Amino acid sequence: MHAFHVHYRNTQGTLMRILNAISRRGVEMPYVQAEPHGYNHRVSLLLELNTKQIGQLFRDWHAIVDVVEVRAGAPTEDMMELAESWDAARHPPASAGAGGSARAAMA
Incomplete structure (x- = not known):
């Protein structure tokens, strides 16, 4: 896991462009925190990336x-x-199943 801190001016759509660069690559974001930081804002991210993806994201973020x-x-x-709790929360319990509701929908 890699931690990233992106400092940005809080103008309309900037945070969405930062996060969109990640979501376009299909990367999970188990930790995202945006907050004011001095005159600017900062978003802290925890991402599982390879070296190629890191380079791509740095290039995309610097282009904003x-x-x-x-x-x-x-x-x-x-x-x-928080990332560990995210891993536990995203999987449904073993007893939860869609079998009954799927059969009811086909009737």
Whole structure:
């Protein structure tokens, strides 16, 4: 897992363009936190990427006009803790099944 901190000016659509660069690649975002940081804003992300994807994202983020700075670093304990809870939450319980509702829909 890689942690990224993208500093940007909070203009209309900037955060969506930052997040859209990730979602276009089909990468899961188990941790996203956007907050004011001085005169600008910062979004912190935790992503599982290979080196090629890291290069692509850095290039895409730097191409966004209102992005001021992009940093990569080690994930914090809080990030990892929340990412682990994300992994547990995205899988339905083993007893949940769609078999009965699928048969009812076909009737």
